[in-house]
C-alpha cells in the first residue's frame with residue numbers, strides 16, 4: 537500500500553510500472569473539490585484508477601462522472617438503458633448474441649479486442665467510468681495499455697516520423713447493421729444517419745498533461761493517410777503489436793461494486809475473453825472529449 541501525501545491524502549496502490557492504481561477509502565457519492573482534484577491528478581498520472589466497494593446506482597454513477605466532465609450519449613449508435621440515455625450497458629454474456637443480431641461482427645471471437653473507445657468520431661471520449669454490476673467469479677479481466685510508454689519505447693527517429701502521420705478511423709463496418717437496426721446515431725446531441733470516417737494524428741498530445749501518445753488502435757483505425765495501403769498495413773500491424781506489449785499494460789480483475797475510470801486519450805483497453813458463459817454485466821458512462829491534436 538502506498539499513501540501519497542498530496543494536498544489530500546489518498547490511499548493508493550500502484551498496479552504496474554507505469555499504469556493503473558487502486559484508490560481505497562473514498563465514497564464516490566460524496567467527494568469535496570480537493571479530493572476530486574487529487575483523484576484527477578492520480579488518474580492523469582496512472583491513466584486508469586479503480587475504486588472498490590462502491591456499488592453505485594445510475595444516479596450516483598452519473599453524479600461521479602459529473603465531477604470530471606460532461607457525460608456524452610452512452611454510445612453513438614447503441615441506445616442507453618431505460619431512462620438513462622447516458623448509461624451504456626454491456627452484458628458480455630449476451631455480447632455474441634447481440635453482435636449476431638447486429639450481423640456485422642457475428643463471427644467475432646470472445647478472445648481479446650484491443651481498442652480505444654469511439655475514435656471513429658471527430659471528438660472521441662475523454663474517458664469512461666465503468667460500474668461493475670455482475671462479475672464472474674473467475675475470468676473477464678480488463679487490460680489497459682499505456683500509449684505514452686509505448687511511444688517512448690520506440691526509437692527517436694521512428695517517433696519523429698510517426699509524428700508527421702495521420703490515420704483514418706472508421707466505425708462504419710463495425711456498426712453498419714446496428715445503425716440500420718436503430719435507424720440513427722447521436723453524438724454530442726447531434727443526430728446522424730451515417731458514420732463518416734475521421735482523421736486523427738498518429739501521435740497526439742495529451743491536452744492536460746502534454747504527454748505525446750500513440751493514437752492508433754486495431755478496433756477502428758483503417759489506414760494511414762500519407763502511406764499506400766500496403767505500407768500502411770505493415771506499419772499499423774507493427775504498431776498494434778508494439779502498443780500492447782505486456783510492459784505497457786495493467787490487468788484488473790473486477791469485483792462487483794468496483795468502479796474503474798480510464799483516460800481514453802492515452803490508453804487502449806481490451807476485455808480478456810476467458811469467462812465462457814458466466815454472467816458479466818457492466819454499465820458505462822462516457823465523458824465528452826476534444827479533438828485529438
Ligand SMILES: [Fe+2]
Pocket residue numbers: 651652653805
Ligand atoms: Fe471499449
